[in-house]
Amino acid sequence: MNHAGVLRLVACIVLASFVLLPLGQAIVLSFTATLEADGVPMGSVGFHNYLNILRTPELRASVGNSVTYVLLNVAFCLIAGLPAAYGLARYSFIGDRHFLMFLLAFRVTPPVVLSLPIFILFARAGLVNSPIGIALVHCVFNLPIAIWILESFIAAIPRSFDEMAFLDGHSRTGFFVRFLIPAIAPGIAVAAFFCFIFSWVEVVFARILTVTAGKPITQAITALFTFRTDWGLVMAMTVFSLIPGVLMIFLVRNQIARGFVIRT
Amino acid sequence: MKPHNNAAWALLLPAACVMIFVAVLPLLAVLNYSFHDIFSLNKVFWVGTDWYAMIVSTPRFWFSLGRSALFSTLALTIQLPLGIAIALMLRKIGPRGASLMLMCLAIPLVVPTNMIAGLWLALIRPEGLGGQALSAFHLTLDYKFNPLHTWALILLVDTWHWLGLVVVLAYAGLSSIQPAYYQAAAVDSASRWGVFRWIELPQISGALWIVLLLRLVDSFMIYTEVMTINAGGPNDATTFLSLELGEDIKAYSYGTAAARAMVDFVFVLTLVWVFVKLRQTGDPEGAQPQ
Numbered sequence: 348m349n350h351a352g353v354l355r356l357v358a359c360i361v362l363a364s365f366v367l368l369p370l371g372q373a374i375v376l377s378f379t380a381t382l383e384a385d386g387v388p389m390g391s392v393g394f395h396n397y398l399n400i401l402r403t404p405e406l407r408a409s410v411g412n413s414v415t416y417v418l419l420n421v422a423f424c425l426i427a428g429l430p431a432a433y434g435l436a437r438y439s440f441i442g443d444r445h446f447l448m449f450l451l452a453f454r455v456t457p458p459v460v461l462s463l464p465i466f467i468l469f470a471r472a473g474l475v476n477s478p479i480g481i482a483l484v485h486c487v488f489n490l491p492i493a494i495w496i497l498e499s500f501i502a503a504i505p506r507s508f509d510e511m512a513f514l515d516g517h518s519r520t521g522f523f524v525r526f527l528i529p530a531i532a533p534g535i536a537v538a539a540f541f542c543f544i545f546s547w548v549e550v551v552f553a554r555i556l557t558v559t560a561g562k563p564i565t566q567a568i569t570a571l572f573t574f575r576t577d578w579g580l581v582m583a584m585t586v587f588s589l590i591p592g593v594l595m596i597f598l599v600r601n602q603i604a605r606g607f608v609i610r611t
Numbered sequence: 612m613k614p615h616n617n618a619a620w621a622l623l624l625p626a627a628c629v630m631i632f633v634a635v636l637p638l639l640a641v642l643n644y645s646f647h648d649i650f651s652l653n654k655v656f657w658v659g660t661d662w663y664a665m666i667v668s669t670p671r672f673w674f675s676l677g678r679s680a681l682f683s684t685l686a687l688t689i690q691l692p693l694g695i696a697i698a699l700m701l702r703k704i705g706p707r708g709a710s711l712m713l714m715c716l717a718i719p720l721v722v723p724t725n726m727i728a729g730l731w732l733a734l735i736r737p738e739g740l741g742g743q744a745l746s747a748f749h750l751t752l753d754y755k756f757n758p759l760h761t762w763a764l765i766l767l768v769d770t771w772h773w774l775g776l777v778v779v780l781a782y783a784g785l786s787s788i789q790p791a792y793y794q795a796a797a798v799d800s801a802s803r804w805g806v807f808r809w810i811e812l813p814q815i816s817g818a819l820w821i822v823l824l825l826r827l828v829d830s831f832m833i834y835t836e837v838m839t840i841n842a843g844g845p846n847d848a849t850t851f852l853s854l855e856l857g858e859d860i861k862a863y864s865y866g867t868a869a870a871r872a873m874v875d876f877v878f879v880l881t882l883v884w885v886f887v888k889l890r891q892t893g894d895p896e897g898a899q900p901q
Contacts, residue, residue: 359704486633
């Protein structure tokens, strides 16, 4: 290995340690008893923090809540996003560029700007404390992402593909279900992954819309911070909350750039 | 060319309805609140543009704006060149190593946003690995009371969170450059800087524009990390625009909060507008990125 090669190796190791250090610390803490409780002495190593997650009803419930609204959000984004992406990929029409610009504006609007009226509006509509409310509001940033990703996959298919199906007498709905969806299945998976993850990590909307019930994992973790914080349990829950994200990175490792693409 | 058909709006209808309900209606509500003084939902008074006048006449708002602008500048100055340099280096270490590094760098992007700062605070508390390393070198990180330390920590945490995004997008841009460009440069015996300036930079500019916009808006309106680390302290030293807005919301001052939210939204909208305009002038083909 030449000089430059050694330098690159060192740079990669430094970079990887910088990224992994806080995560390593979290993993170490998650297996360590940080509070004396249940006859487990301080500093002992084991799975007790993870067992405590299973034993605490609020933590168990929060996992269910998070999974519910995240999956609902993915469903909303795909159902509303697919026809819109098809329309944008296949036709030009009055206001198409403005629609993309409109999506971009709300994609980058910080949640804290919209949080107050969203709460008041959703309280009137009875959507507070409900997973449907969070799933809907996460569409603000996820629906644009889903539309952009799906549009790029549909645009890659030649238009003759659609025309063949229509010539064979298929209706538009039949074409969507039997031809388009199978043809862009990888795109649907990529879009679903990104919607899943951006909804999973979002906290501002999820907090403001869960006042008394339906708290997500992120809120359950915040609630663990007290005057005597059990860091081991906090980190066990945090490590647990990272699992879907890390899994997703592995599954879409060659497509990560697509999740941040913007169409104008 | 795509066929022109205005009936395609029917396909956009479901998405447009969702966006109107969750984005446009709330925004109109903010606009409406910002002209009212709201004691309760039944006691609402029209105050015109009083809230806006009050906001722009308070020095605190301008200081927050200045701090947000400074923070964005620092974050971008650190993260963009560093991320591009890392992406260039990853191009040299082979696809398997690069793929591993990219996956590693992407992990912070999928950490729940309220735990980003939590992970770092766990690391630097006295019993943590980072805290022990600091004390071994007789260094102290007094992020609760020393404003410089608070700023440094927030910048460090933000860089940790978002560096991967810059690298992933810059790397994707670099990977799409045709080898013929490099061969031509080798024939002309171009310098390394020349290759970067005249081949790589123009080819990845599409990806970099996106990073620039996302990072600009997100760093300008950073909230959760700053809130967790020191809640805008010490002495307002890290009170950014979004934290002032958060304070108003927590104090139930709906009118001021709404006016502030509108001001912040206008800032974001301006950034988006400038971005789109620059993209269109820079790329006359209609600014269609990959």
